[in-house]
Each structure stands twice: as C-alpha cells, then as structure tokens.
Amino acid sequence: MTPAEYDFLRQFLKVRSGLVLSNEKQYLVESRLLPVARKAGLASITALVARMRDPREHVLADAVVEAMTTNESFFFRDKTPFEHFKDVMLPAMLQKRASTRRIRIWCAAASTGQEPYSLAMTLKEMGPKLAGWRFEILGTDISNEVLDRARAGVYSQFEVQRGLPIQLLLKYFTQTGDTWQVSSELRQMIQWKKLNLLDNFSNLGSFDIVFCRNVLIYFDQPTKIDVLGRISKMLPEDGFLVLGAAETVVGLTDAFQAHPERRGLYTPRTAAAQAAGPASRLSMFGSGVA
Structure with missing residues (x-):
C-alpha cells in the first residue's frame, strides 16, 4: 500500500x-x-x-x-455501568416516570448485542418490581453484519463465558450444539437499527438513558463534541448518559455534568447551570473530573 x-x-x-x-x-x-x-x-x-x-x-x-469497525463486546462489560443502571438510574427513573411507567433506553454502537441483552436481563431479574412498566431498548450500530448477529442472539461458548454469570446463562439462553441463543422473551425486548453516529439521529426520538460506550475513543475531538451535543438534545434534564471507562465529557461539552459519586455516569446540565459557568459547577460537584 x-x-x-x-x-x-x-x-x-x-x-x-x-x-x-x-x-x-x-x-x-x-x-x-x-x-x-x-x-x-x-x-x-x-x-x-x-x-x-x-x-x-x-x-x-x-x-x-x-x-x-472494532466490534469488541461482551456481557456485562466492565460491570460498573450495569451496577449504575441497577442502583442509580433505574431507581431514579422508577420514581420520576411513575406517571407514564415508560422508560426508553438507547445503546449506541451496540455491536453484537451483548450490552442491550445485559440490560434486558437486569430488568427481567427485577421481577414484580417492574410489573406494569414498559421498557423500550434500542440497539444501533453502523454494521449490518453485527446487527444481524445481535438480532439472532446466538453466541459461542467463548462469548457467553465472558462476563455472563452462569445462573443467567442457564435461565435466559438455550444451548444448541456449541452455541447458545438468547431467549425469545429477551429478544422481543430489543429493537435493532442500523445507524451511523455521524448522521442525523434526531428521528430516533428522546431517551431516558443513553449508553454510548467505547466508541467516542475512535473519534477526533470535533466529532466527539458534535456527537455529544446531539445526544444531549435527546435526553431530558433528568436523564442519564453512560460513557466508557476511557471516555469523558470534560473539555468537550458543557451539556453534561459528571455524577458526583459514579464514574462514567453523566446527567444533562440544566440551561441555567450551563449559563452560570465553571465556578457554579465547581461549587455543585467538586472538581467535576470524571
């Protein structure tokens, strides 16, 4: 070459x-x-x-x-974001969405689907507590090939051994030869759509929670700023954004603030807080370093 x-x-x-x-x-x-x-x-x-x-x-x-395109993914990857989902995001949403009992979740750059399925399993494990609630999970990716795999929900023995607890494997998967398929119950909880994050995605609507992990690291700074800015317009003020362990909003946008106690978790900053500037942010959240 x-x-x-x-x-x-x-x-x-x-x-x-x-x-x-x-x-x-x-x-x-x-x-x-x-x-x-x-x-x-x-x-x-x-x-x-x-x-x-x-x-x-x-x-x-x-x-x-x-x-x-890098399609590295595995179930409950990095564990911490899923702990945040169960311990922080869901309790907050169950309180704030009590009138509508509807929560929308977007997994951007979902790859072969392990992240959305991990969220779906987390929801199913909460059982009666979520009775009467409607959860919509959307998984998107730029690659048709990985989306086809995600829709099928079929994984190798190696893939299900990466991060997936054995009790969840036996509960939500069916083995066929050397592969395991996600139950139809979980597959029906997720919609899949091809999407390039560089394109306009405003037609997806608004979301309560956005997982956009381990994709911004491949972008240059102007692209990161653009994508984060457009995501911020899709989240309400009480929504949540989850980034990867090596990603941050610091130095890129004032549209989000780091959660004071949960690394990698962000909430939209109100218009008033954005206008107040850095001094106000420091008084509210310490250093603000994510």
Missing part, C-alpha cells in the same frame, strides 16, 4: 465512520482489508482503493467500513 493509498483510506474512514487512524495503523488496515479485496475478486489493496474511488461502489464501501 502506498502512502497516497493509505491517506485515501484514512480520509474515507474518517468521513464515513468517524474512525481516526494514526500513521502507525497501516498494518492493521492491510490485515483487515485484504480479505475484503479478495472477496471482491481484487488482487491487492491497491486494486481495492482504485475501485473505491468510484462513488458508485456503495457495497464495497460499506464492506470496508464494516471490516475496519
């Missing part, structure tokens, strides 16, 4: 998916895209890039984006 070809791919991926690649990632691009080239009947990355320069090559362009 020539420097010019690599620069083309870097720019293409940034525009199409927000993915920012450093100069040292050329080996990764070659290893992931060579199988894409061969599947398309092309002998090399050079031939792939030449084909991609044609704006009509939509299928090939989608295949390149999917190949370069």
Whole structure:
C-alpha cells in the first residue's frame, strides 16, 4: 500500500465512520482489508482503493467500513455501568416516570448485542418490581453484519463465558450444539437499527438513558463534541448518559455534568447551570473530573 493509498483510506474512514487512524495503523488496515479485496475478486489493496474511488461502489464501501469497525463486546462489560443502571438510574427513573411507567433506553454502537441483552436481563431479574412498566431498548450500530448477529442472539461458548454469570446463562439462553441463543422473551425486548453516529439521529426520538460506550475513543475531538451535543438534545434534564471507562465529557461539552459519586455516569446540565459557568459547577460537584 502506498502512502497516497493509505491517506485515501484514512480520509474515507474518517468521513464515513468517524474512525481516526494514526500513521502507525497501516498494518492493521492491510490485515483487515485484504480479505475484503479478495472477496471482491481484487488482487491487492491497491486494486481495492482504485475501485473505491468510484462513488458508485456503495457495497464495497460499506464492506470496508464494516471490516475496519472494532466490534469488541461482551456481557456485562466492565460491570460498573450495569451496577449504575441497577442502583442509580433505574431507581431514579422508577420514581420520576411513575406517571407514564415508560422508560426508553438507547445503546449506541451496540455491536453484537451483548450490552442491550445485559440490560434486558437486569430488568427481567427485577421481577414484580417492574410489573406494569414498559421498557423500550434500542440497539444501533453502523454494521449490518453485527446487527444481524445481535438480532439472532446466538453466541459461542467463548462469548457467553465472558462476563455472563452462569445462573443467567442457564435461565435466559438455550444451548444448541456449541452455541447458545438468547431467549425469545429477551429478544422481543430489543429493537435493532442500523445507524451511523455521524448522521442525523434526531428521528430516533428522546431517551431516558443513553449508553454510548467505547466508541467516542475512535473519534477526533470535533466529532466527539458534535456527537455529544446531539445526544444531549435527546435526553431530558433528568436523564442519564453512560460513557466508557476511557471516555469523558470534560473539555468537550458543557451539556453534561459528571455524577458526583459514579464514574462514567453523566446527567444533562440544566440551561441555567450551563449559563452560570465553571465556578457554579465547581461549587455543585467538586472538581467535576470524571
């Protein structure tokens, strides 16, 4: 791959998916895209890039984006966000939404579905306490391939062993050979939709809780600011945003404030608090470092 070809791919991926690649990632691009080239009947990355320069090559362009997207996920990943969900977010929502008894949750960059299914299991485990409540969980991702896997809810032995307690595996999954499938009861709790976070997503409506974990780390700062700003418009003032362990809103936006006691958990900042500036925020939440 020539420097010019690599620069083309870097720019293409940034525009199409927000993915920012450093100069040292050329080996990764070659290893992931060579199988894409061969599947398309092309002998090399050079031939792939030449084909991609044609704006009509939509299928090939989608295949390149999917190949370069990181789809790492596992059940109850990092544990802490799910503790926040059970111990902080749900109790608050059950009180604040008592009149409507409806809660909407969005899992952005949901990959192969383990995060939404983990939330669904958490809800089911609360049993009678949630009787009469309506929960809507939406899982979105840029990749059709991982969304197909998420909809099917079929996972390998290795995948169900990563973070999933054995009692939940036996309760909510059915084994077929070497694979395990999520119960239809859980699958019916989640809707799936293809979505690029760089595109307009205001048509999804409003949400009470948004999980947007481990995707902002792949974006440059202007893209992070843009995505967080648009998410803030979809959350009410009493809603919640959950980011990954390596992600923060600090230095990016005043639309959110860090929860004072729960790392990685954020709440929308009121318009008055935003207007008051940093001094007011420090008095309310200490340093505000997430």
